[in-house]
Ligand SMILES: Cc1cc2nc3c(=O)[nH]c(=O)nc-3n(C[C@H](O)[C@H](O)[C@H](O)COP(=O)(O)OP(=O)(O)OC[C@H]3O[C@@H](n4cnc5c(N)ncnc54)[C@H](O)[C@@H]3O)c2cc1C
């Protein structure tokens with residue numbers, strides 16, 4: 391036995407993090423900053439889904455489409471031809487470091503932290519077993535184990551899968567040959583972004599099959615409506631109210647046919663499943679911690695797992711907000727609270743609690759038009775019992791928007807708590823609105839009173855004059 395009581399063949403660290411996505415990496419950074427030692431376990435690529443198969447490559451594929459749309463909205467400018475797909479794919483490859491994680495591993499090791507390649511599995515309280523290329527290694531944590539294993543695509547139970555070899559976000563974001571005919575199943579952010587990106591790069595016959603009656607059900611309805619109109623105008627066939635009943639690819643290299651419950655079918659070269667995510671918890675030994683082995687890991691506001699005080703869960707795996715920036719925020723809370731508890735310091739400071747997720751996380755959908763929102767939608771605010779007032783404004787009527795583009799089409803909405811005269815939520819839909827979001831996030835998170843907000847004067851002639859118009863619409 392070592393002085394700390396560990397078996398000699400165990401490696402002992404203050405903290406063990408399982409999963410080196412953006413969230414796990416950030417936990418490691420915070421605990422090292424606080425003076426603790428940490429091991430980070432990763433079975434695939436350090437940097438996670440976000441860096442190689444999600445946020446980063448999808449945005450690299452979308453940006454040329456956005457620029458082309460901007461050019462088309464400006465008289466006097468003209469594109470010389472279609473978007474050069476091979477050039478865009480080559481730049482995408484650069485943005486994902488050609489799927490090589492050496493840079494990320496060095497970042498972790500320079501913290502300094504110990505990087506362990508392999509699949510991590512809980513083996514009882516404070517213990518993690520790693521099945522790696524060189525066999526199994528046992529790790530023991532003195533203070534905490536953090537699960538940051540992210541999420542996997544949710545594959546619906548449809549006859550014909552998996553013989554039809556559908557794409558998920560992985561194949562879509564790492565595409566080498568853009569299919570001419572594409573079917574996208576789903577109407578969430580992945581479906582909308584990838585349909586638009588791939589359509590702009592050569593998937594001329596793109597069909598979206600959406601189960602419900604609108605896109606992007608978590609944001610204000612007008613945003614999904616504007617996006618659907620834009621997708622249709624660009625030539626994407628968006629079909630609402632269609633459930634997929636069967637997917638068949640009779641010949642391995644032949645086309646795939648997707649059948650829907652209205653009796654119709656669509657033939658395509660590839661089919662992309664964008665039907666949501668499930669937390670990556672299977673086979674990670676949650677049962678050895680006395681926790682349910684399926685579904686998101688339930689945590690308190692300090693990210694501590696309910697029922698296992700030594701275990702924490704951050705990022706997609708806890709199901710709070712499936713967004714990189716929110717997972718990294720949780721990572722900062724989690725890392726700092728572990729440090730505070732390890733040193734016996736007070737652990738109830740305001741910065742040691744997640745108070746952002748349940749108010750409505752900020753999010754940008756990088757389509758054209760861009761959709762961004764923070765806080766509650768009007769219907770969520772009403773359901774939560776606030777005295778709600780909502781105001782909307784046509785963004786095309788703002789002088790800065792008119793100067794930015796011919797026929798600028800967009801809309802904005804503010805949701806207010808009339809009792810306290812503060813903002814509960816803000817939504818913008820329109821070209822290039824992403825950078826308006828942080829102002830809204832400050833106003834919502836900071837609960838800036840409307841009568842103060844009135845003195846935050848937007849510069850002329852920027853699109854941010856939308857703020858002034860919304861406040862005037864409210865009556866200020
Ligand atoms: C197509 C797409 C586009 C997206 N775009 C955006 C965007 O623009 N902005 C945004 O904020 N969010 C976006 N998201 C969401 C974002 O990707 C996730 O919220 C984010 O990746 C979550 O980070 P994470 O660290 O929790 O998980 P992940 O990034 O999934 O990382 C988890 C890591 O854990 C590893 N792992 C899993 N199990 C084990 C194990 N047992 N042992 C060892 N390692 C393990 C995995 O290999 C992985 O590297 C997008 C998602 C998709 C699918």
Ligand SMILES: NC(=O)c1ccc[n+]([C@@H]2O[C@H](COP(=O)([O-])OP(=O)(O)OC[C@H]3O[C@@H](n4cnc5c(N)ncnc54)[C@H](O)[C@@H]3O)[C@@H](O)[C@H]2O)c1
Pocket residue numbers: 546547575576577578579580581583600601602606633634664665666667711712713753754755756
């Ligand atoms: N820019 C961004 O911030 C960004 C981009 C992409 C993804 N993300 C995040 O990643 C997460 C996953 O996104 P997503 O779009 O995959 O999931 P989602 O849960 O947002 O949307 C899933 C869609 O699939 C549909 N669906 C589910 N099961 C189906 C079935 N059996 N048949 C047909 N349709 C079905 C749903 O109705 C919904 O339209 C989200 O939380 C999202 O916020 C963020």
